Structure formats: structure tokens, C-alpha cells
Amino acid sequence: YKSGLSTPFTFNNGGAWSFGAKYIENPSSPDYGNVADLGCEAWSIPQVNTDIYAKGTPDTKVTGGSVLVGSGIYDTASVDTKSAAVIPGTSSIEFRRFKTANCTGDYTDASIGTGAVALNTGATTGTAKSIDSIVDARYLSYLAIFHSGNEGLVSSVADTTVYVQGGAPGCEPLTAIGKPLDVTKDVSAALDRLYKWKINKSVDSSLKEAANSSTFNYTVKVDQDGAPVDSNYTTSGTISVSNPNYWDVTGVAITDSIDNGGNCTLTGGSNVTIVAGAPASQFSYSCSYSGAPSKFSGTNTGTATYTDASINGGSQTATNGTAGYTFSMNATNKTIHVTDNLQGPLGTLTGTDAPAYASATYTYSRTQTPAAGKCTTENNTATITETGQNSSASATACNMKTGALTIGYWQNKNGQAIITGGASTSGVCNSGTFLRQFAPFQDLSPTANCNQVNTYVQGIIKSANASGTTMNAMLKAQMLATALDVYFSSPAGGSKIGNVSLGGVKINLTIIPTAPGASTTEDASPEFGGSPKTVLEILQAASANSNVGGTVSYGQNKPTQEFAKDTFDAINNEVAPIF
Numbered sequence: 001y002k003s004g005l006s007t008p009f010t011f012n013n014g015g016a017w018s019f020g021a022k023y024i025e026n027p028s029s030p031d032y033g034n035v036a037d038l039g040c041e042a043w044s045i046p047q048v049n050t051d052i053y054a055k056g057t058p059d060t061k062v063t064g065g066s067v068l069v070g071s072g073i074y075d076t077a078s079v080d081t082k083s084a085a086v087i088p089g090t091s092s093i094e095f096r097r098f099k100t101a102n103c104t105g106d107y108t109d110a111s112i113g114t115g116a117v118a119l120n121t122g123a124t125t126g127t128a129k130s131i132d133s134i135v136d137a138r139y140l141s142y143l144a145i146f147h148s149g150n151e152g153l154v155s156s157v158a159d160t161t162v163y164v165q166g167g168a169p170g171c172e173p174l175t176a177i178g179k180p181l182d183v184t185k186d187v188s189a190a191l192d193r194l195y196k197w198k199i200n201k202s203v204d205s206s207l208k209e210a211a212n213s214s215t216f217n218y219t220v221k222v223d224q225d226g227a228p229v230d231s232n233y234t235t236s237g238t239i240s241v242s243n244p245n246y247w248d249v250t251g252v253a254i255t256d257s258i259d260n261g262g263n264c265t266l267t268g269g270s271n272v273t274i275v276a277g278a279p280a281s282q283f284s285y286s287c288s289y290s291g292a293p294s295k296f297s298g299t300n301t302g303t304a305t306y307t308d309a310s311i312n313g314g315s316q317t318a319t320n321g322t323a324g325y326t327f328s329m330n331a332t333n334k335t336i337h338v339t340d341n342l343q344g345p346l347g348t349l350t351g352t353d354a355p356a357y358a359s360a361t362y363t364y365s366r367t368q369t370p371a372a373g374k375c376t377t378e379n380n381t382a383t384i385t386e387t388g389q390n391s392s393a394s395a396t397a398c399n400m401k402t403g404a405l406t407i408g409y410w411q412n413k414n415g416q417a418i419i420t421g422g423a424s425t426s427g428v429c430n431s432g433t434f435l436r437q438f439a440p441f442q443d444l445s446p447t448a449n450c451n452q453v454n455t456y457v458q459g460i461i462k463s464a465n466a467s468g469t470t471m472n473a474m475l476k477a478q479m480l481a482t483a484l485d486v487y488f489s490s491p492a493g494g495s496k497i498g499n500v501s502l503g504g505v506k507i508n509l510t511i512i513p514t515a516p517g518a519s520t521t522e523d524a525s526p527e528f529g530g531s532p533k534t535v536l537e538i539l540q541a542a543s544a545n546s547n548v549g550g551t552v553s554y555g556q557n558k559p560t561q562e563f564a565k566d567t568f569d570a571i572n573n574e575v576a577p578i579f
Helices: 407-411 413-420 430-435 450-462 472-489 535-544 558-572
Strands: 015-024 035-045 047-054 066-068 072-080 092-098 107-109 125-129 139-147 171-177 182-185 188-194 197-203 207-210 214-224 229-242 249-258 263-266 272-274 281-288 297-307 316-326 328-332 335-340 344-350 359-368 375-384 390-399
Touching: 047 139, 047 171, 072 092, 072 139, 092 125, 182 297, 182 316, 188 316, 197 375, 207 214, 214 335, 214 344, 214 375, 214 390, 229 249, 229 272, 229 297, 229 316, 249 263, 249 281, 281 297, 335 359, 344 359, 359 375, 359 390, 407 413, 407 450, 407 472, 413 450, 413 472, 430 450, 430 472, 450 472, 472 535, 472 558, 535 558
Parallel strands: 066 171, 188 328, 197 390, 207 390
Antiparallel strands: 015 035, 047 072, 072 125, 092 107, 092 139, 139 171, 182 229, 188 229, 197 214, 214 359, 229 281, 249 272, 249 297, 263 281, 297 316, 335 344, 335 375, 375 390
């Protein structure tokens, strides 16, 4: 008894197959010796075909090709017994799904689940379908295995179909096409805008001499000082990059640009790995400017640049995210408030960004009423509250209403009554004693009573004239009236006239009217040794320039005498400028 086995082999196609066996007694003999034909054994091997499909309208065969990541896919298998035999009811197709390109490594069973269709049996052909899934890896592969449920060796020639355990047509590969990275961004743009201003305050006159009150008219002019000045241009924001694929994208460069001349920079944007399935990676950026931007609204662009074999055919890819910007303005001193230290709030002014620039004029009046023979000064300042800028104007009012009286008054009965009714000491008229301290009036008797003093006064006034080569007579008369005004306005003289003790009133000798009511003035300060001087000091200076009796004065220089005369005349007529 002898037996033997053939060498193993693989059925590489379905269909009819057969084995023939012969007994050869002596393989080395030319005629083999005894040969016995042991017969022919025939089989029918089922043919299994498989294909991967991408879901769509219609579904598309993609076996061995590429499909966009996230697309729906499934595997199919068809079985043909290649004979009259039918597929046994115990048969099935096992679908194995790999996340590799060559059906190696771990796999998942894709035979049972949503979308799966079991192999139909009881016929010579049948089909099956795997579960529905998506492209969720860079490389995928399927392996479909036909299980007959009746695997084993053939027991006799009469068997018409042989089923072999694990029959499979081979590995079905699929490559994913990656999606570009998702890039989004935000942007914030701002600038500081400074509005500049100028202020000027003026008054219609810095000095007013009047009887009693003076009214001053003030003007405050506020102007925007040209175009506002912009600075501190800033643009900033965040770029967000996410990966819609199922694998990491490496070597990514993140940059930012803006369309108005800004230089945009960010930190950590080189050689970045964007991890699959992770929250978006965020990159802060800012843009700086060497001068003013070329425009104040436009587009800011964030870009992710990378190269990935599954994306864009493996070529370098630049994915952009954009955001529109409009510069917001941080305004300084756009609206200002103008105030005055004496008048209070004057108004509010708002600047403009282009001509015509903002401007306003504020006017108001203020009245000053100094005491008689006195001056008051108001220092008045207007201020821009927000900037602190200010402008001042000073106004001085002088009250010339001293109550001084002219030579005409002292000549009439009212003036004479005051003189004759004046106080005396030991029979000597006190007003005469006062007059005699001045050289021009030292020709008055030192023992004169008040009636004699009145007679003396009337004689001088009646003799007053300005003719001739000198003006001594008129100068003496005007000086006499001033001396009487000083004495009788003082407490010593009983304060019988005037609004103030005239001797202490200061006179501005640089602007003496050339005549009462005249608009022209003259500088009489040299005649009295400077300015200002009190009225009493003026009398003393004139006395120093006169002989006893006043027949010779000021070197007999008539123009000089006239300046002195005009000064006393102005005092007596209440038009001498007060200081």
C-alpha cells in the first residue's frame, strides 16, 4: 500500500478546476513501467469580486483611488459559484476595515451595522455590502472574505463545489484627499486723534478814565488750530487655525498682512503643527505703522502656508482668513469748554476733521465803579478747560469824579462862602496858612483872616491870563484853585467839597489833556519830576519851581508853564487821568 500528496497551490480564480492522479511504478524507466490512471476529480471554486464606493448621486467606484476626507464610503462583494451549485444558506461575507494602505494592523468589523447588507444565498450569485462609514484616516483599506459555512476538503469526486476557508480576492486600498486648514480671524483697529486749539482774549481798552463807572467790552476768540493730529495707530487681533482632517498637518507657517501699509507681526507662527481634532490654535498679531496708514478701512488677512501630501496634490498651500477693519478713534479734546474766571462758562465747541475748522467768538461786558479818585483793575482770564490753555486781558477803570472845583467856582458866592466860613486859629484863617506853604502864595499875609484870604483869592483869579511872554498869572490861578480843592476836601479843611481827599489822589502825568474835553494829551511828567504823583506832590513840585508870589516860575519858559497850568486845569475840571 502506498499513498501520496500533491504540492500545495492557490486557486487564483473562481471557476471549474480538476485534479488528475496517476500511479507510475518506475519514474526512472523510459516507459515508466506500470502506469495506472487513478481518475479525474473536478471542483467548482466560487469567484469573489469586491469594490469600494463613495456615496453620492450616483455612488462612485473608488477602489484604489482617492476620496475627500469626511466623504461617505462603503465596501461591496459579489459571489459567483461558477457552477450550478447555489450559495449555501450558511454563507456570509466578512468585511474588514483597516486604517492602513495594505490591510495590515488592527481592523474593525464592517460587516454588521448601519447600512450593511448581508450576502443573499440560495442562488448561484449573491452580493453583500459593508456598513456605511466616512473617510477618517489618510489611508484606508478593505478586505472582504467569503465564508461558505461548509469549508473543508472534498470527500469524493462526486462533490461539485469546494469551499475554502478565508477565500478573499485581495486588499482594496483607498487614499484620503485632505481638506485645507480652516483659517478665521478677528481685527481691531484704532488711532488717537488730538484736536488742537488756540485762544485769545482782548478788551476794548486796558484803561478807562471816567466819572464814576467804566464799562469794558471783552472778546474771547477760540479757534481750532488746524487739522487734528493722529498718532498711535494700532491694529491687532487673533488668527485661529483649525484642522478638519483626521491627521496632523505639520510645518505650518502663520502670517498676517494688512492692505494699508502696516507691518504685521505675530509670535509663534513658524513650523507649527495643527493637531487634528483639537480646538483651533490661536495666534495673536499686531500691525505697526511708520506713519499714517494709507487708508482707514479695508481688509486684514491671516494666512496659513503649509505642504501636505494629501492636500492640494502635495503642492504648497496658502489658506487665507480675512476680516474687514475700520479704525475707531480715541478722540482727545474734540469737544472743549471755554470758561472765564469772572464771567463763568462761555460756551462749548466741537472740533471738525476737515475745513472749515471750528471757531467761536464770545463777547461780554463788565462795568467797574472805583471809588472817587481811585482806580480798580480786573485781571480777566479765559481758559479752555480740557487743555488748560488760557488768555488774559487786564482792564483798569479810574474814577475821575473827585469833586474838584474850578477857578470859576472859587470866584462865585458859593466858593467865597466856603473860604470866608473856614476855620481860623487865633484869628488867622487856616486856609491861608495852608496856602502859604506853597511859594506862589507866600505873598499872602501870614496873619490874614478868612475874609482877607477870600479877597486874596478873588484878586488872583481876576488877574489870571495867559497873554504875554509868560503864563505865570494863569498858572498861579489854576494852582490856587487846586490848592483850595485839596484843603477843603481834606478833614483839616472840614471836607466841605469833593468825594475824596484830593491831596492823596494819584495823577498819571503822562497823558494830561491839552484842555478840558480835548482828545489830545501831553506828557507833563517832566514838569513835576515824574509820574504818577499825588495832587499834593504836584503842588509841592510846582512850588519848588516858583519864586515867592509866583511872578517867576519854570525858568520863565512859557511852554513849560503851560504844561503845568494844563495839569492843574485838568485836576480842577475832573479830567486829569487817575493812576
